[in-house]
Amino acid sequence: MAKILVIGAAGQLGIDLVLALQAQHGVGNVDVSDIRVPDDEGVMHSRFLHLDATDEGAVHRVLEEGRYHAVYHLAAMLSATGEKKPIAAWDLNMQSLFNVLEAAKEGWVERVFWPSSIAVFGPQTPKQDVPQDALFDPTTVYGISKQAGEYWCRYYHEKFGVDVRSIRYPGLIGHRSEPGGGTTDYAVEIYHAATAGEAYTCFLRADQALPMMYMDDAVRGTLELMAAPADRIQIRTSYNLGAMSFTPSEVANGIQQHLPNFQVNYAPDHRQAIAESWPESIDDTAARSDWGWEPRVLLPEMTSIMLDAIGKKTQSAVH
Numbered sequence: 468m469a470k471i472l473v474i475g476a477a478g479q480l481g482i483d484l485v486l487a488l489q490a491q492h493g494v495g496n497v498d499v500s501d502i503r504v505p506d507d508e509g510v511m512h513s514r515f516l517h518l519d520a521t522d523e524g525a526v527h528r529v530l531e532e533g534r535y536h537a538v539y540h541l542a543a544m545l546s547a548t549g550e551k552k553p554i555a556a557w558d559l560n561m562q563s564l565f566n567v568l569e570a571a572k573e574g575w576v577e578r579v580f581w582p583s584s585i586a587v588f589g590p591q592t593p594k595q596d597v598p599q600d601a602l603f604d605p606t607t608v609y610g611i612s613k614q615a616g617e618y619w620c621r622y623y624h625e626k627f628g629v630d631v632r633s634i635r636y637p638g639l640i641g642h643r644s645e646p647g648g649g650t651t652d653y654a655v656e657i658y659h660a661a662t663a664g665e666a667y668t669c670f671l672r673a674d675q676a677l678p679m680m681y682m683d684d685a686v687r688g689t690l691e692l693m694a695a696p697a698d699r700i701q702i703r704t705s706y707n708l709g710a711m712s713f714t715p716s717e718v719a720n721g722i723q724q725h726l727p728n729f730q731v732n733y734a735p736d737h738r739q740a741i742a743e744s745w746p747e748s749i750d751d752t753a754a755r756s757d758w759g760w761e762p763r764v765l766l767p768e769m770t771s772i773m774l775d776a777i778g779k780k781t782q783s784a785v786h
């Protein structure tokens with residue numbers, strides 16, 4: 468069985484992706500690394516390597532020794548935190564990507580996955596059904612780093628034959644892991660507040676629509692992209708991937724169908740300006756036709772899944 472490494476395994480996507488990779492390839496074939504220990508027992512069944520993704524020597528040592536078939540490089544600083552630490556965000560997001568791309572260029576890794584984001588788009592991008600090659604004008608350091616990273620991925624593919632694949636994720640919503648420093652984090656926090664019987668104060672406006680995706684769809688899409696034959700991957704920057712688009716008030720209404728007393732207040736903060744600069748919905752025709760992408764879970768089903776799963780977790784923590 469081919470060996471796999473996930474860099475940034477302690478993050479929101481990392482935890483879910485590792486669990487899916489373990490199920491698909493066997494725990495012993497998936498190594499996980501991060502600068503902090505992942506807060507998930509299942510993830511920690513894999514071999515854990517303490518790794519600073521910006522440390523070129525350390526990353527190269529691990530990849531040269533590991534000879535992994537695939538590396539999923541997820542370490543990044545997201546949009547909201549990145550605005551507080553712009554230079555640190557740029558350094559982490561770019562240096563870590565170069566470290567992995569260079570290792571792949573050396574032939575130590577066969578296939579690389581690197582996440583991009585809807586943050587590559589900006590105020591001048593159309594708001595609805597953003598095409599794959601829309602005008603990019605990112606306003607955040609995170610978005611600028613993702614846009615630059617996309618072109619570096621394509622550069623390493625075209626110049627050096629590196630098999631690097633990427634997805635522009637919308638906001639991701641899952642119940643197994645906590646979000647960390649993004650503008651779309653409200654869409655996870657709101658479910659935790661609701662199941663705890665608390666009111667939620669949303670940091671975005673009630674009517675701010677954004678593209679979103681249920682975590683299991685995002686993980687499945689990632690694995691499908693990575694399993695596709697190389698000649699199906701026509702886009703070596705990053706694929707648009709859509710699922711659903713909703714506003715905070717639509718999520719709140721959905722939750723109130725299950726928990727009628729749930730209350731939401733709105734106190735938009737600095738993240739509102741970031742959200743406003745992003746599109747509301749995504750055209751993912753290329754992903755659908757190149758490698759068969761199709762979302763499965765939409766808002767009503769996701770709401771039931773999230774409330775149920777977080778509720779059960781809370782109950783088992785109490786008992």
Ligand code: AKB
Binds near residue numbers: 545639
């Ligand atoms: C963020 O909000 O920064 C991320 C993203 C959309 O890439 N969730």
